[in-house]
Amino acid sequence: MNALSNKPDLEAFWMPFTANRQFKAAPRLLSSAEGMYYQSDDGASVIDGTAGLWCVNAGHGRESIAQAVARQASTLDFAPTFQMGHPIAFDFATRLAEIAPEGVDRVFFVNSGSEAADTALKMALAYQRVIGQGTRTRLIGRERGYHGVGFGGMSVGGIVGNRRAFGTQLPYVDHIRHTHDLERNAFTKGLPAHGAELADDLERLVGLHGADTIAAVIVEPMAGSTGVLLPPKGYLERLRAICDKHGILLIFDEVITGFGRLGTPFASQYFGVTPDLFTTAKGITNGTVPMGAVFASRKVHDTVVEGGPEGAIEFAHGYTYSGHPLACAAGLATLDIYAQEGLLTRAAEITDYWQDSVHQLRDCPFVIDVRSIGLVAGIELSSRPGAPGARAYEIFVDAFESGLLVRTTGDIIALSPPLIAEKSHVDEILTKLRDCLKRAK
Ligand SMILES: Cc1ncc(COP(=O)(O)O)c(C=O)c1O
Numbered sequence: 447m448n449a450l451s452n453k454p455d456l457e458a459f460w461m462p463f464t465a466n467r468q469f470k471a472a473p474r475l476l477s478s479a480e481g482m483y484y485q486s487d488d489g490a491s492v493i494d495g496t497a498g499l500w501c502v503n504a505g506h507g508r509e510s511i512a513q514a515v516a517r518q519a520s521t522l523d524f525a526p527t528f529q530m531g532h533p534i535a536f537d538f539a540t541r542l543a544e545i546a547p548e549g550v551d552r553v554f555f556v557n558s559g560s561e562a563a564d565t566a567l568k569m570a571l572a573y574q575r576v577i578g579q580g581t582r583t584r585l586i587g588r589e590r591g592y593h594g595v596g597f598g599g600m601s602v603g604g605i606v607g608n609r610r611a612f613g614t615q616l617p618y619v620d621h622i623r624h625t626h627d628l629e630r631n632a633f634t635k636g637l638p639a640h641g642a643e644l645a646d647d648l649e650r651l652v653g654l655h656g657a658d659t660i661a662a663v664i665v666e667p668m669a670g671s672t673g674v675l676l677p678p679k680g681y682l683e684r685l686r687a688i689c690d691k692h693g694i695l696l697i698f699d700e701v702i703t704g705f706g707r708l709g710t711p712f713a714s715q716y717f718g719v720t721p722d723l724f725t726t727a728k729g730i731t732n733g734t735v736p737m738g739a740v741f742a743s744r745k746v747h748d749t750v751v752e753g754g755p756e757g758a759i760e761f762a763h764g765y766t767y768s769g770h771p772l773a774c775a776a777g778l779a780t781l782d783i784y785a786q787e788g789l790l791t792r793a794a795e796i797t798d799y800w801q802d803s804v805h806q807l808r809d810c811p812f813v814i815d816v817r818s819i820g821l822v823a824g825i826e827l828s829s830r831p832g833a834p835g836a837r838a839y840e841i842f843v844d845a846f847e848s849g850l851l852v853r854t855t856g857d858i859i860a861l862s863p864p865l866i867a868e869k870s871h872v873d874e875i876l877t878k879l880r881d882c883l884k885r886a887k
Pocket of ligand 1: 702
């Protein structure tokens with residue numbers, strides 16, 4: 447047996463989205479987790495201000511999920527879902543359909559948010575082709591959007607640092623403008639009042655390219671990874687209306703917002719705007735086993751599935767691990783916890799306390815905006831001249847050393863604790879962060 451150590455050799459693992467040399471010179475290692483807390487390798491307790499990476503919505507160390515995965519591993523470890531099936535994948539899809547927005551309840555399993563984005567984009571192209579709109583091959587994203595790291599998601603994504611190193615992007619992609627406007631919306635409580643008109647940027651692209659070239663537009667209803675950008679009031683409704691007017695499919699990326707983050711199962715229910723397709727991952731298994739799912743409207747699903755000849759594979763797409771039994775077992779146990787503990791609507795109960803608490807940071811040094819929704823917050827800092835991102839990174843390190851996990855993007859600090867957070871946890875997170883902000887240089 448290999449010996450496992452809390453002090454592993456760090457060289458072999460090429461770490462993702464990490465400054466490898468910097469990390470390996472001063473590593474931060476997490477060894478175990480329970481409830482709202484991680485334990486670091488030196489035994490310190492670290493409160494999880496970010497639900498891991500926006501995924502551990504029910505908190506850490508949930509025994510029923512562990513047991514369900516263990517049971518499944520010894521019953522049916524793996525079985526294909528290509529021209530075959532296994533019951534638990536159907537059961538899980540059925541349970542997911544029960545909490546889906548009305549009519550968007552056909553579920554395609556993938557293994558990550560990135561795969562979900564690429565899958566949804568391909569579904570949109572397939573749909574347009576089946577309805578005789580095969581010239582619609584253009585995909586529209588939004589500046590500052592994040593849809594993972596596959597070539598599809600990267601191409602429609604709009605975070606420059608994720609794009610510029612990789613040259614080749616998908617052809618026939620364009621972007622509408624982002625909605626971030628500190629001049630008009632800084633320190634807004636609730637949704638920003640200004641910016642609904644930015645949805646009209648899609649009309650500009652229709653004018654430029656022609657609607658008959660555009661298959662779909664993909665946006666995060668609340669943009670998380672770029673630093674918590676809330677949609678302006680009326681913006682998503684307007685985007686939906688423009689899509690309808692021009693026969694463009696609307697895709698929501700709900701990889702972060704799915705599974706209760708805003709206080710409803712999905713953000714589309716929070717905003718009352720229904721997409722044609724939406725992507726999920728992360729909270730679908732409470733982060734325990736990699737999985738994602740694309741939810742398709744009956745219109746898209748039925749059109750594609752009924753559009754091909756009988757006996758032919760209608761959608762030539764899927765992954766070896768689509769609907770993996772262990773992930774389905776984890777997902778079903780996760781949904782049970784969400785239902786038993788009311789977690790898919792729990793954020794709505796604590797959101798006022800959360801909002802008031804995070805807005806108290808507005809008088810801290812360098813803070814130029816505070817925004818929040820559901821159980822998410824973004825705290826934007828002014829950048830140090832010539833060193834964008836440095837200030838927030840130093841706060842991230844200081845916070846970790848003080849026992850708090852936060853996430854940073856540029857000079858924005860994002861918070862998204864597990865949905866089990868009590869007021870005392872909120873207080874602990876914000877007291878620690880306030881102390882770090884006071885020490886910031
Ligand atoms: C909105 C959104 N889409 C897609 C992804 C990519 O998910 P994954 O890292 O599971 O591929 C993320 C990850 O943070 C995300 O926030």
